[in-house]
Amino acid sequence: MLENPTKIKTGDYVILQRQKYTKLQKFGNLDSSAVLGKDHLELRNIDGHPYYSTFKMIQKEGKGRNRSCTLQVCSETEMRNIFDVLGGSSSGADNRNIIDDGESQNLGPEDISKLREECNDSSKIIEKIVENSKTFNSKTEYSQEKYLKKKEKKYFEFVQIRQPSIRLLTEIFYRQDPDKILGIRVDTLSQIISYSGVSSFGNYLLYESGTNGLLPAAFLNSMGANTEAKMVHMHPGNVPQKQAILALNMPEEQTKRCVSVNIYSVLREFYQGSPEEQEAIIEKLEVPTPTDENPSKKPRLEESESSNTQPQSSSSASAIEKQSQKWQLENKRACELLKEKFDSLVIAAKEHPVNITKTLLTFVKPSRPVVIFSQCKEVLMELYVELKSTTEVTNLHLTSNWLRMYQILPNRTHPEVNMNGNSGYLLCGYTIR
Incomplete structure (x- = not known):
């Protein structure tokens, strides 16, 4: 007790x-x-x-x-x-x-x-x-x-x-709907955290396209509360998924270490000095571009609607302005960390990860781990061949996460009948440039 x-x-x-x-x-x-x-x-x-x-x-x-x-x-x-x-x-x-x-x-x-x-x-x-x-x-x-x-x-x-923990949240999310967390089981999540080397110091780069906030929550949990570590959490949507982060009841100083940004918007701002480079990078990413719901466009959208017969309330306009300011501040914080570069890169994507990986590798320091997760081994095999042909990543290995649960009882030990053995694939390596 x-x-x-x-x-x-x-x-x-x-x-x-x-x-x-x-x-x-x-x-x-x-x-x-x-x-x-x-x-x-x-x-x-x-x-x-x-x-x-x-x-x-x-x-x-x-x-x-x-x-x-x-x-x-x-x-x-x-x-x-x-x-x-x-x-x-x-x-x-x-x-x-x-x-x-x-x-x-x-x-x-x-x-x-x-x-x-x-x-x-x-x-x-x-x-x-x-x-x-x-x-x-x-x-x-x-x-x-x-x-x-x-x-x-x-x-x-x-x-x-019970007090929420990463293990319990993973088990609950996986039982409810594995597709909403990209089929990441607790054993797969533990391997991602282990291979990426997340700890209480350093800066970490994460791209995920929908895990109910499970991956960023696991990173924050591994980083701890009393630490100077920071994380940039990139996502393809307009609003980051943060259910798992909220569920852990973390203190504010810990959640502030996670900078959640739209990958399209932050790269545009990072390469804002070169329009040609902006377009070339964004076109290669193969991720959805922001719609009019993006906070960056909301102020202009509201200005165009102000000419309508129904005037907008001042409280609503103030809320939109605050949201836009928060989005801009998060982008600036992320760009500063992108310039400093990161101590590991983790990607868990529904999209084909080749172009995303090649784009984000630029921001990783030498001799740092790279971990890419996918539910489809064929796309990781293509990425393996692509990275092998370059001099950016070494010690590449592709693994399959397979787990069999057993019932352990006196005189009747046997595997469970209903289970899903596979939980996706991992491609891991280390940067060399």
């Missing part, structure tokens, strides 16, 4: 865990709520408690399939394991005499519903169900354990509030 554990406060992102299921949730204010399955949870009572506290779900008055519950912090005795409660049960040698005739349980659905309303302790509910089972004591220990886990999953009434 930590001496001074971090406490939950309003405005934080938290992770709700019920058994093995995890969910990211913002605890915006005391009226915040969350939905877990069919249960509607009021989060008011978690405020001020330490992270990793366990709360008991207390059903409010009223019936129905969609239950509304409040949370009550648990005592140590309430957190006992269901297997300790029923550990004295006898078991059979095998299941040959067990017949699934639908009559092995003395309690009917109405009896169980009534029991659930009267009893708030899931352990007692399961204990009653086991007592009224005609076949439980005849099952093998393995079958009994599976039976208890199934019932525990159905009647489990406890929720743990």
Whole structure:
């Protein structure tokens, strides 16, 4: 137990865990709520408690399939394991005499519903169900354990509030929709961080085309809070994705070390002295050009609309001006770092990475790591051949990230049946110029 554990406060992102299921949730204010399955949870009572506290779900008055519950912090005795409660049960040698005739349980659905309303302790509910089972004591220990886990999953009434971490966020995002984070699994993310050499000092260049902010969040997490390291986060869109960064509840001084800029805009500003070079660089990048929604064009857009019959409010104009100023300041900060050059380059692109890599290699110091991730090995093979023909990068190697998850239990260790073995490909090397 930590001496001074971090406490939950309003405005934080938290992770709700019920058994093995995890969910990211913002605890915006005391009226915040969350939905877990069919249960509607009021989060008011978690405020001020330490992270990793366990709360008991207390059903409010009223019936129905969609239950509304409040949370009550648990005592140590309430957190006992269901297997300790029923550990004295006898078991059979095998299941040959067990017949699934639908009559092995003395309690009917109405009896169980009534029991659930009267009893708030899931352990007692399961204990009653086991007592009224005609076949439980005849099952093998393995079958009994599976039976208890199934019932525990159905009647489990406890929720743990966990502090968001890179590993948990990666697992949640990957489970929800792998395509939204380019299929980057936690083992792939750890390799990207390791190969790129991100630490608490130095400057780092990252280009990614949509990972819910997972890659920049992982970089900031590796850089730490009390550090002078900086990162330029380039992206092809108008607004950077920052969900993972926000979810980590980082202090402001840490998030300020990440300069998020549109790759098209920042390169235009960097090469502003040479229009020909600007166009040549931008055309080769093969990334979407900014639309009229780009902050750099918004002031002009609003000026053209000011002649309309409906005048724009002063507050709206002020907000747009601030947004434009912020965008310009971020571009200037990024250009200063581009001139200093970087200690590593990481690219995770949906686009073909050849031109992006060749353009951004200019800004990397000699003898520094370069890491390119893609879900398609063919494009990395083409990039491998391209870089091999130059004298810019050496020690190139292309790897496939393959992982098999195993269930490790006594006398029954085996790989999991449903899984996705591949998590993209990595091309790594070191600059030599």
